[in-house]
Structures are given as C-alpha cells and as structure tokens.
Amino acid sequence: MSCHIPVQRTGQSPAFGDxxxxxxxxxxxxxxxxxxxxIFSDLILHKGPTIDAxxxxxxxxxxxxxxxxxxxxxxxxxxxxxxxxxxxxxxQGQTFNTYDLSRNLTDDIFSNQKATAKGEEFRTPPLMGxxxxxxxxLHDARVYLSILNRDSxxxxxxxxxxxxxxxxxxxxxxxxxxxxxxxxxxxxxxxDRKTSRQRGGGCPVPPGGKVVNKIGNVIDYGSSxxxxxxxxxxxxxxTTNRSEAREVIARFRSLTPSDQxxxxxxxxxx
Numbered sequence: 001m002s003c004h005i006p007v008q009r010t011g012q013s014p015a016f017g018d019x020x021x022x023x024x025x026x027x028x029x030x031x032x033x034x035x036x037x038x039i040f041s042d043l044i045l046h047k048g049p050t051i052d053a054x055x056x057x058x059x060x061x062x063x064x065x066x067x068x069x070x071x072x073x074x075x076x077x078x079x080x081x082x083x084x085x086x087x088x089x090x091x092q093g094q095t096f097n098t099y100d101l102s103r104n105l106t107d108d109i110f111s112n113q114k115a116t117a118k119g120e121e122f123r124t125p126p127l128m129g130x131x132x133x134x135x136x137x138l139h140d141a142r143v144y145l146s147i148l149n150r151d152s153x154x155x156x157x158x159x160x161x162x163x164x165x166x167x168x169x170x171x172x173x174x175x176x177x178x179x180x181x182x183x184x185x186x187x188x189x190x191x192d193r194k195t196s197r198q199r200g201g202g203c204p205v206p207p208g209g210k211v212v213n214k215i216g217n218v219i220d221y222g223s224s225x226x227x228x229x230x231x232x233x234x235x236x237x238x239t240t241n242r243s244e245a246r247e248v249i250a251r252f253r254s255l256t257p258s259d260q261x262x263x264x265x266x267x268x269x270x
Contacts, residue, residue, distance in 0.1 A: 002248070003124040004040045040127035040270060047244040048105035048122050049187045051229060053221045055106045055119070062213040063099040068156050068168035068200025095199050096170055098156025101142055101180060103187050103204070103229060105243075131268035134174050137181035145177050155180065158196075158204055160189040160253040161260055166230070168200035178264045186249040187242050188230045203230035 013032035018025055054061050106120045117123070122139050130137075137143040144155055155171040157180050166188055171177050191203050209225035212218050221228050231237035233250060243249070252260065 003042050003044065003046055003245070004127055005042050006040055007036050007038050008041070008043075010035045010037060038128055041124045043124060043126075045117050045121040045123055047120050049103060049185070049243040050106045050120055050241045051102075051104035051187070051221075052241065053219050053225075053228060054102065054104040057217060057219045059217040060107075061102055061104070061211055061219055062217070063102070064206070064211060064213070065097050065153070066100045066156055066200055066204070067095050068098050068170055069095050069198040096156070097153050098170055098200070099153055100204060101155050101157040101184060103157075103184060105138070105184065107140075127267065127270050129270060130178075131174075131270050135171075135177040135181075137177060138184060143171065143177050143181045143184065145171055145174065156200065157183060158188050158201065159183050161257050162254055163194065163257060164196050165189050165192050165194040166202050166204075167196035168198055174268065175261075175264050178267055179260070182249070182252060182264075185243055185245045187246075189250075189253055190230050190232045191226065205229055 010032060012034070013029045015025060015028040015032065105122065125139075135141075135143055135145040142155075146154075150172050155177075157169050157171075158166040159169040159179055160166055160183070169176060169180055169183070171180050188203055195202050203226045205221070205225045209221040209223075210218060227235065227237060228241070231241055233242075233246070238246065252263070255263075
C-alpha cells in the first residue's frame with residue numbers, strides 16, 4: 001500500500017534552540033534531526049470506506065450478532081476446506097456467533113471543528129511494532145482480540161482471496177486480526193461466482209436490508225443493500241463509498257491464500 005512507505009526521514013528536531021534543554025540541546029537535536037526511521041507510514045490523511053446509510057443514521061449502528069462458520073483453507077496439505085483457523089472447535093461445519101465488525105469507518109464527530117479531518121479521513125498510522133503490540137487495530141480499535149470472548153462471541157467479518165469471495169472470518173488470533181484490519185481498509189468485495197456459501201459468508205447484508213438494534217435505532221440500507229455495502233468496483237458507489245485504498249485492497253484480494261499469509265507474516269515481524 002503506497003501510504004505505508006517503509007522509511008521516512010525526520011526534519012530538524014523541534015528541540016533546536018529550546019533554552020529549557022540547556023547544555024543537552026545539541027545532543028538532543030543531533031539524535032532526532034534528519035534521521036531515517038522505518039515507520040511504514042506517510043502520516044497523511046486518507047479517505048476511508050463509507051456506508052452512507054450508517055453515516056447519516058441518528059445513532060451509530062450497534063454491533064449485531066452474526067452466526068459464521070470456520071473459514072475455508074486451500075493451502076495447508078492434509079487439512080479439510082473448512083478448518084482454516086480453528087481446529088480446536090470440533091472440525092468442519094462448526095458455527096460461531098460473532099460480533100459483526102461494521103465496515104463503515106466514517107464518523108463526523110469532530111468534522112464541524114476548525115482544522116480537523118473530515119469524517120471520512122484518517123491518518124495512516126505507523127506500522128512499526130505492529131506485530132509486537134498486536135490488536136486492537138484501526139482508529140477506533142474495532143478489530144479486537146480478547147481471551148474473554150474469543151471462544152464465545154469473537155469479532156467477525158469476511159475476507160476474500162483468489163480462491164473464495166467474502167468467506168466468513170472469525171477473529172481468534174493475531175493473524176485473524178491483521179487480516180480483518182486489512183480487509184476493513186475497504187468495503188467488502190462484490191459477490192461473484194466464487195462467493196462463499198458458508199454460514200456468515202457473502203456480502204454482509206442485514207436481513208431485509210435493515211438493522212434494528214435493541215435500543216431501537218433503525219438503519220435502512222435501501223432497495224439494493226448489497227450494492228451499498230459491497231458495491232461493484234465499476235459502479236459509481238465504488239468511487240464514492242469505497243476507500244482511497246480500494247485498488248490496493250483489490251490487488252490484495254487477488255492474491256493466493258499463501259501469498260496473503262506471507263504478507264501477514266511480514267507485518268508480524270515489524
């Protein structure tokens with residue numbers, strides 16, 4: 001992803017000329033100024049994915065429970081196609097309740113304040129140390145991993161690779177969390193002939209195109225909710241609702257499962 005530039009050079013340290021540092025000023029300036037740092041970021045604002053129905057709702061969409069299955073695997077010899085992430089839970093066909101991760105990364109809480117980012121804009125965070133620090137990920141920590149609910153109600157979303165589209169993804173490991181964070185850089189892929197038929201697979205459209213939460217807020221996704229949540233890359237909604245990273249994420253989704261895993265392994269080494 002072009003926004004995650006591996007190395008950036010610092011400018012002159014703000015400590016330059018600071019009288020409060022006394023005799024230490026020169027040493028501090030020398031250490032911090034004009035140094036190359038492997039931050040894997042450009043620290044620039046970028047447009048995130050937008051679902052207008054959720055953005056204009058009077059109250060935010062609450063997490064909803066979605067029943068999913070274990071995830072398809074095609075690249076580990078001797079394993080079935082339905083045990084991608086969790087062999088502990090009884091093998092193929094196992095289903096789980098998950099808290100659905102909202103794909104809408106847009107909020108406008110601070111957008112009416114001077115000199116602040118718009119609701120759809122997010123700073124690219126440094127990736128250095130991401131493999132050591134681990135989840136939660138994204139600006140509001142929505143991609144979480146907790147031992148308290150990892151086996152009861154973990155986070156869940158969908159993922160796509162060259163062999164399957166919108167397969168269910170249950171977040172029970174750091175690998176799962178990194179994959180989910182990558183996927184949530186954009187709206188889900190449009191369903192196609194490779195769309196998963198597993199429980200929880202396919203474009204994550206609420207039943208009837210509406211979400212009614214226990215506190216009473218209702219979000220209506222319109223007459224074609226799949227086009228809102230998973231718009232085709234060629235559509236106008238793709239240009240307006242998908243993120244600035246949509247082309248990069250589309251290329252990531254075209255990779256084989258093993259190539260995607262290699263990228264995740266690289267991130268864990270940062």
